Amino acid sequence: MKILMLYVNRFSYKTASKGLEGVPDLDEENEFKNAVVGFVHLEEKDEESVAGAITKLIKNLKWLAGKWNTKTVVLHSFAHLAESKASAETVGEVFARARARLEASGYTVGETPIGYFLDLHVDAPGKSLARVWKSF
DSSP: OEEEEEEEEEEEEEEEEESSTTOOOOOOEEEEEEEEEEEEEOOGGGGGOHHHHHHHHHHHHHHHHHHTTOOEEEEEEOTTSSSOOOOHHHHHHHHHHHHHHHHHTTOEEEEOOTTEEEEEEEEOOSSTTSEEEEEO
16 A cells, blocks of 8 residues: 555545546535545555555554644545555445544545546645655
């Protein structure tokens, strides 16, 4: 798994076009403020230990959210950080289970739609720990 985490003052998206066949038609947009956005790339090897991938993802998102004193997290599937890719189904499962655990811990969790190219708007401060990269 590779994760690029950004603390953002504001993050918004709008669905632009489908990137995967078989995903439902969506015309969706959303905006989040004072949030940690995880650009998450799950690899084939993560399919062998989904529970471990979920734990690592949650631990890192909560750590950065704590540094910024926010309880808002956005999960964004970003399959451009490594050559190997997990299936869209695995990504969906990891995100659903991570979301449930984060919400149970008092976090507000947003999620961008999997299988879509998105128009993104990112407003991130130029401060220490506003951008953090992790590879597992």
